[in-house]
Amino acid sequence: MLRIAIQSKGRLNEESTAMLQEIGISVDDSKRKFLSKVKNFPLEVLYMRDDDIPGIVANGTAGLGIVGLNEVAEKGFDVKIVKKLGFGGCRISLAIPKAVDYQGPQWFNGKRIATSYPEILKGYLKENNIEAKIEVITGSVEIAPAAGIADAIFDIVSSGGTLVSNGLVEVEKVFFSEAVLIANNDITEEDQAILDEMLFRIDSAIFSRDKKYILMNLPAASVEEATRILPSMRSPTVMPLAAEGWCAMHSVVEEASLWEKIAQLKAIGAEGILVLNIDKIIP
Ligand code: PRT
Ligand code: ZN
Numbered sequence: 001m002l003r004i005a006i007q008s009k010g011r012l013n014e015e016s017t018a019m020l021q022e023i024g025i026s027v028d029d030s031k032r033k034f035l036s037k038v039k040n041f042p043l044e045v046l047y048m049r050d051d052d053i054p055g056i057v058a059n060g061t062a063g064l065g066i067v068g069l070n071e072v073a074e075k076g077f078d079v080k081i082v083k084k085l086g087f088g089g090c091r092i093s094l095a096i097p098k099a100v101d102y103q104g105p106q107w108f109n110g111k112r113i114a115t116s117y118p119e120i121l122k123g124y125l126k127e128n129n130i131e132a133k134i135e136v137i138t139g140s141v142e143i144a145p146a147a148g149i150a151d152a153i154f155d156i157v158s159s160g161g162t163l164v165s166n167g168l169v170e171v172e173k174v175f176f177s178e179a180v181l182i183a184n185n186d187i188t189e190e191d192q193a194i195l196d197e198m199l200f201r202i203d204s205a206i207f208s209r210d211k212k213y214i215l216m217n218l219p220a221a222s223v224e225e226a227t228r229i230l231p232s233m234r235s236p237t238v239m240p241l242a243a244e245g246w247c248a249m250h251s252v253v254e255e256a257s258l259w260e261k262i263a264q265l266k267a268i269g270a271e272g273i274l275v276l277n278i279d280k281i282i283p
Pocket of ligand 1 (some may be wrong): 007009011050052067068163176
């Protein structure tokens with residue numbers, strides 16, 4: 001039975017479960033369970049600490065895993081990165097006390113840097129010819145400079161709020177991460193077919209994200225212009241209305257440009273504009 005390892009609790013747990021739900025895989029999310037079977041898909045879900053996921057996938061205990069790219073890079077296990085999933089975005093950065101007059105990465109020469117990501121940091125220091133001492137800490141890295149344990153930190157940053165509240169500034173963004181789907185290098189043909197079906201569904205879910213369905217009434221004379229404003233997957237759907245000289249147009253629009261498009265459509269006479277959520281798009 002193909003297994004997928006996901007984080008049992010923590011930042012990626014909810015979104016990993018939601019991603020599986022989104023692709024029609026109903027997960028029994030009682031977190032007390034270590035292993036749970038999926039009812040409507042040939043898959044078992046294994047709940048683990050994120051640190052253990054790359055190793056468990058590399059040794060084949062689970063064929064698949066969802067984990068931060070940072071963990072995969074840090075642990076160095078040989079696994080296939082099958083898909084970036086578009087959630088859990090963060091970066092690992094070097095940060096220093098804000099009073100320091102920082103001129104560039106050479107500042108780190110001879111300094112002590114606290115981190116939970118020694119391997120990624122080693123790679124960066126080597127690439128930049130910096131000799132620094134790495135202090136490995138597994139939690140609350142951001143307090144290390146104030147506690148006198150280190151001169152700087154190398155830690156995960158997302159909004160930057162934690163750095164600010166600890167009097168630190170981010171000076172080098174070193175590694176960009178997000179949640180990824182990883183796979184064992186030697187999964188069977190049968191498991192590969194299951195993975196392919198999952199990937200097909202994931203692509204559709206990612207494609208549907210941040211898109212809205214838009215419909216409106218429009219003077220027939222404006223259809224050409226509206227088609228330019230709303231380039232759809234192939235072309236927008238246009239239907240005549242009972243009222244002479246009017247038609248209805250349906251299309252898909254990126255949420256980011258929604259209000260800008262609405263303004264343009266109103267300017268060419270669009271009325272009765274409806275914007276609806278999309279559940280799935282199969283391109
Ligand atoms: O118990 P387990 O070992 O499974 O979990 P964990 O405590 O090791 O990891 P967890 O749940 O904190 O994070 C899991 C994964 O989420 C990480 O490996 C990253 O891939 C991803 N991720 C995304 C983050 C963040 N954003 C994040 N902001 N992981 C941690 N943080 C922490 C960071 O360490 C720092 O303390 O949040 C703080 C910074 O956040 P901002 O927003 O203040 O900058
Ligand atoms: Zn962890």
